[in-house]
Amino acid sequence: MTANRVLVVEDDPALRILMLRTLRENGYEATGVGDGVEMGRSLEAGTFDLVVLDIMLPGGNGLDLCRALRARSAIPIIIVSARGEEMDRVLGLEMGADDYLSKPIGQKELLARVRAVMRRGSAPAAAGEPRRDRARFAGWTLDLRGRALFAPSGARVELSGAEHDLLVGFVDHPQRVIGRERLLELSRGRLGEATDRSIDVLVSRLRRKLGDDEAALIRTVRGVGYSFAVPVERD
Structure with missing residues (x-):
């Protein structure tokens, strides 16, 4: 079975490495980039199942990137915002994000959010529930x-x-x-x-x-x- 591919867009090298390590150690094929330009190149070069996207990026606003990506793709997006920035989270959801993470990011919460978004695309019907297409x-x-x-x-x-x-x-x-x-x-x-x-x-x-x-x-x-x-x- 092919591992789910996750693109992490985060300009903080230490945080990016931590997120990539966490995802890879838990069975995901994770790729990390530092800005919107690299994000665009990665999306053009390969197929991903999920994007984890920081809002504050050099040379480009993560919210604008989220909106542009959502306009052309249904790929799930988890935005990352600073703790307490509720408006950033609300704007991210308005731009089409599927979920969000608040900094500082805990490894368990990162995995829980990623797994939850992934499950939404593949969850089967409950046992005994009639098939209704x-x-x-x-x-x-x-x-x-x-x-x-x-x-x-x-x-x-x-x-x-x-x-x-x-x-x-x-x-x-x-x-x-x-x-x-x-x-x-x-x-x-x-x-x-x-x-x-x-x-x-x-x-x-x-x-x-x-x-x-x-x-x-x-x-x-x-x-x-x-x-x-x-x-x-x-x-």
Whole structure:
């Protein structure tokens, strides 16, 4: 079995070496670069399963790199921000990142985040759960096996891993009010502190992808969470 390939974009040589060593010792094929230019060259030269991207980089903003990469690729992205910089994390999620790490980075948390993002792309259905390959709602079709979303026109709409998993959480619980913490459990597992705005950012991103400007599909239940307001058919 081929090892998952991870590209680490970090300008601090000591931290980069530590992250690479941690990943390699745990079965990942990890490559490290120090800036956005090297990142671009590496992505052109090879295929990666995940990018760990520092926000503060010489000669280029990691948030801009995240947005540019997400515009052309669905590769999972974990951004790295300074501790306490909640706005950086929120902006990173708005730019399309799937998760984030706060500095200083612990080896166990690094592995946990990487494994969680990797699992989201390959997790099988729970034991005894019937196979349901498609979910249909309001003219939209979500191909669960292919992890693809199709608009009523038939056009494919690209989703990041986090956006896809959030949508799956909604279509699995249609027309029910779901709290923010429960949505995190359904779609991403633990993500940051209880006060983190990440789920609101993800909902906003998903609404834009669905053209849900009037919140007709995903309704906000003030003080509680959200509700997927339309019926869902499964086949």
